[in-house]
Amino acid sequence: MKQNSMLAMILAGGRGSRLHELTNKVAKPAVSYGGRYRIIDFPLSNCANSGIDVVGVLTQYESILLNSYVAAGRRWGLDAKDSGVFVLPPREKADENLNVYRGTADAISQNIDFIDGYSPDYLLVLSGDHIYKMNYAKMLAEHKAQNAEATIAVIEVPIREASRFGIMNTNETGQIVEFEEKPEHPKSNLASMGIYIFNWKTLRKLLIADMKNPDSNHDFGKDIIPQMLANGDKLYAYKFKGYWKDVGTIDSLWEANMDLLDKNNELDLSDRTWKIYTEDVTSLPQYIGPDAKIRRAFITQGCIIEGEVRNSVLFTGAKVGPGAKIIDSVLMPGAVVEEGAVVTRALVADNVKIGKEAVVGSADSEHIELVSKRVKGVE
Amino acid sequence: MARAFGIINFAGNHIQVEGMQKYRPVGAFSFLGRYRVIDFQISNMSNSGIDHMQVYIRRKPQSLTAHLGTGRHYNINSKRGRLRILYAEMEKGFSIYSTDIASYIENMESIEDEHYPYVIVAPSYMIYTQDYSKLLDDHIASGADITLLYHSVDNAKEFFLNCYTLNLNKQKGLLSIDQNHGNAKNRNIFMDTFIMKKELFIDLVNKAKKTSSMYTLADIVNASVDELDIRGVSHRGYFAAISDFKSYYHANLSLIDFKAAQNLFDDEWPIYTRTNDSCPTQYFDDADVKHSIVSNGCLIEGTIENSIIGRGCTIKKGAVVKNSIILPTAVIGEDVHIENHVVDKHANIIHAKDLTADPDNPGYIRRGDTL
Numbered sequence: 001m002k003q004n005s006m007l008a009m010i011l012a013g014g015r016g017s018r019l020h021e022l023t024n025k026v027a028k029p030a031v032s033y034g035g036r037y038r039i040i041d042f043p044l045s046n047c048a049n050s051g052i053d054v055v056g057v058l059t060q061y062e063s064i065l066l067n068s069y070v071a072a073g074r075r076w077g078l079d080a081k082d083s084g085v086f087v088l089p090p091r092e093k094a095d096e097n098l099n100v101y102r103g104t105a106d107a108i109s110q111n112i113d114f115i116d117g118y119s120p121d122y123l124l125v126l127s128g129d130h131i132y133k134m135n136y137a138k139m140l141a142e143h144k145a146q147n148a149e150a151t152i153a154v155i156e157v158p159i160r161e162a163s164r165f166g167i168m169n170t171n172e173t174g175q176i177v178e179f180e181e182k183p184e185h186p187k188s189n190l191a192s193m194g195i196y197i198f199n200w201k202t203l204r205k206l207l208i209a210d211m212k213n214p215d216s217n218h219d220f221g222k223d224i225i226p227q228m229l230a231n232g233d234k235l236y237a238y239k240f241k242g243y244w245k246d247v248g249t250i251d252s253l254w255e256a257n258m259d260l261l262d263k264n265n266e267l268d269l270s271d272r273t274w275k276i277y278t279e280d281v282t283s284l285p286q287y288i289g290p291d292a293k294i295r296r297a298f299i300t301q302g303c304i305i306e307g308e309v310r311n312s313v314l315f316t317g318a319k320v321g322p323g324a325k326i327i328d329s330v331l332m333p334g335a336v337v338e339e340g341a342v343v344t345r346a347l348v349a350d351n352v353k354i355g356k357e358a359v360v361g362s363a364d365s366e367h368i369e370l371v372s373k374r375v376k377g378v379e
Numbered sequence: 380m381a382r383a384f385g386i387i388n389f390a391g392n393h394i395q396v397e398g399m400q401k402y403r404p405v406g407a408f409s410f411l412g413r414y415r416v417i418d419f420q421i422s423n424m425s426n427s428g429i430d431h432m433q434v435y436i437r438r439k440p441q442s443l444t445a446h447l448g449t450g451r452h453y454n455i456n457s458k459r460g461r462l463r464i465l466y467a468e469m470e471k472g473f474s475i476y477s478t479d480i481a482s483y484i485e486n487m488e489s490i491e492d493e494h495y496p497y498v499i500v501a502p503s504y505m506i507y508t509q510d511y512s513k514l515l516d517d518h519i520a521s522g523a524d525i526t527l528l529y530h531s532v533d534n535a536k537e538f539f540l541n542c543y544t545l546n547l548n549k550q551k552g553l554l555s556i557d558q559n560h561g562n563a564k565n566r567n568i569f570m571d572t573f574i575m576k577k578e579l580f581i582d583l584v585n586k587a588k589k590t591s592s593m594y595t596l597a598d599i600v601n602a603s604v605d606e607l608d609i610r611g612v613s614h615r616g617y618f619a620a621i622s623d624f625k626s627y628y629h630a631n632l633s634l635i636d637f638k639a640a641q642n643l644f645d646d647e648w649p650i651y652t653r654t655n656d657s658c659p660t661q662y663f664d665d666a667d668v669k670h671s672i673v674s675n676g677c678l679i680e681g682t683i684e685n686s687i688i689g690r691g692c693t694i695k696k697g698a699v700v701k702n703s704i705i706l707p708t709a710v711i712g713e714d715v716h717i718e719n720h721v722v723d724k725h726a727n728i729i730h731a732k733d734l735t736a737d738p739d740n741p742g743y744i745r746r747g748d749t750l
Contacts, residue, residue, distance in 0.1 A: 034658070034659070035658070035659035036658070036659055036675075074451075260661070261661070263663060269658035269659075270657075270658050270661070270676060270678070275656045275657075275658075276656075276658070277656050278656070280452065280654040282649035282650065282651055282652075284411075284413075284640070284644055284672075285411060285412045285413045285672050285673060285674045285675070286660065286672065286673040286674070286675075287637050287640070287672060288668050288669060288670065288671045288672070288673060288683075289637065289669075289670065290669055290670040291669070292668065292669055292670075293667075294662045294666055294667075294668050295662065295663075295664055295665075295666060296662060296663060296664050296666075297661075297662040297666075298659050298660070298661055298662075299659055299660055299662065299673075300659035300660070300675055301413065301659075301674070301675050304637065309662075313659075314659075
């Protein structure tokens with residue numbers, strides 16, 4: 001299936017330090033989400049579903065798990081003859097010292113040789129830590145139709161939140177006239193989603209110049225896009241409508257999971273025409289015990305539920321013992337809540353055990369409690 | 380293991396499952412929501428280190444071939460390993476001529492091609508776990524010509540009807556292979572699993588063909604008791620034969636109890652299946668689910684009790700599903716009450732509001748039916 005003139009590069013090097021212990025050992029794109037997924041499954045599945053064959057994944061921070069996870073390209077069907085997912089951590093080169101990726105643009109610059117190997121016409125740059133479904137082929141069609149040098153996907157955000165984002169100011173044709181990073185007084189509500197399509201030849205030149213510039217942060221938002229605007233390049237904003245979430249904090253990760261409980265929620269993971277692919281685990285189907293109570297929940301295979309689950313999301317292999325209660329909470333993969341324990345407004349991290357009759361979290365807490373260590377129960 | 384290759388055989392003419400078998404062979408039946416019956420056998424072989432397997436199909440190959448594919452999802456080495464699907468272009472359906480022997484003869488080249496000294500022949504319509512590598516070691520150590528696997532049961536009057544039984548002497552030597560006609564409680568049910576040298580297997584197949592066109596492998600083994608050293612080995616753990624509709628229904632329901640399921644499932648012995656990439660299951664405000672097995676990709680608003688729900692099913696508001704098996708992507712409409720039934724794939728129950736059958740004679744809703 002040789003068809004593509006666009007290659008994708010996913011930026012997956014960030015730590016996501018506001019996710020605290022969840023990202024102690026894994027990078028943010030590898031954090032679990034939605035019962036059975038990891039966040040990076042979203043951009044990877046979007047690539048596969050958009051007909052992109054070659055995807056480079058730029059990793060840096062705590063990348064062991066992420067490297068082995070994304071290397072198995074067949075999970076997303078990206079393993080045909082001319083297709084693949086390639087893990088690209090920083091590497092030593094013959095003519096220079098080993099450098100870490102100094103910024104988002106530098107991560108691409110350091111892999112120009114990789115990209116050249118495929119001689120693409122277009123380069124798609126994505127973030128590995130956003131949750132959304134998007135057809136990049138449509139964005140590319142728009143990019144071509146507009147005859148742009150670069151196209152940036154934008155989403156409308158409430159104007160009062162606009163100062164948290166990189167804001168694109170456009171003219172009436174959708175051409176970007178100004179870019180402002182986290183402006184105090186935003187002039188528009190079009191936030192950059194960190195999704196870019198570039199004409200590779202143009203970007204290649206800019207990156208080579210940027211690498212040599214000692215004053216540059218080597219960042220797309222801070223350096224490359226402003227440079228293109230200054231050069232008078234045609235930059236277009238591609239308006240995206242739909243669910244999009246950048247889960248930076250425990251509260252927002254919890255919230256993004258809770259969004260899945262709504263009937264007809266916007267993300268609609270059950271859409272069979274745009275499936276999100278992920279690791280295939282061999283666990284059993286869900287076992288629901290004789291005294292279980294389940295209301296408003298999102299539960300996946302490998303879970304064993306003997307207690308009560310209300311308004312919660314349970315990930316692969318989570319266990320809820322007899323009489324235990326899980327309310328307004330998220331149990332990450334392999335979390336175990338033993339007999340009689342009560343978990344409220346909490347996010348229980350991977351493989352953490354909550355002992356017998358322990359009480360975790362509370363209904364009126366301001367923030368979601370992250371439980372990342374074993375909680376002892378009654379012996 | 381690499382000393383044996385595997386043959387996964389189809390259910391013979393003595394096995395007839397009303398309704399469901401019309402659409403696919405027993406091996407392709409959905410089991411516990413997310414599996415197919417044949418997954419257990421292929422996982423047994425894969426986990427035992429067998430990477431060459433031949434799956435024989437004699438009718439309705441579509442669903443099995445789609446499910447098995449290249450066998451990659453069974454953890455078979457993608458270069459050295461091979462899962463072959465052998466479809467015998469012979470008599471259609473349940474003809475007396477469509478025996479396992481006829482299909483081995485037709486595919487003799489593929490059998491001779493396998494460079495392993497031993498063969499393990501196992502059925503696609505039975506559910507159990509077994510480490511064949513250990514069984515083969517024991518077989519070789521015993522010096523027997525053929526080892527047959529069996530399971531001792533005490534409910535042969537009601538279940539395992541028409542299955543083969545082993546009549547063994549005190550030293551576990553085979554006296555005869557008979558059929559279970561349900562006139563005694565205690566029987567050694569033959570698990571249609573044979574271990575022998577490949578050369579002996581080929582000899583027996585040729586001998587069977589010469590003897591009678593109706594002969595099966597079990598028949599020729601039975602006819603060889605005087606010349607060969609044939610022994611039975613008793614199997615322990617969970618065992619079910621999908622030999623009729625009732626046994627399909629009961630085998631599924633018997634595993635809803637998690638303790639019972641632990642007899643079959645073991646973290647060290649994974650059961651592989653083809654992923655469907657369905658999302659998790661969504662339970663809504665009015666859902667009420669107890670003592671059940673639920674697969675991924677379902678939307679549940681109704682009540683479910685003592686049932687098995689396949690992938691991608693919808694159970695609407697006010698619906699009650701009790702003691703039933705709902706196969707993948709079926710829809711149980713609003714306020715439908717269904718009890719003691721098997722609802723086949725893609726069925727859509729909207730208008731029939733009360734479907735209750737006798738638990739001893741469970742009901743069946745056909746594939747793709749709208750009721």
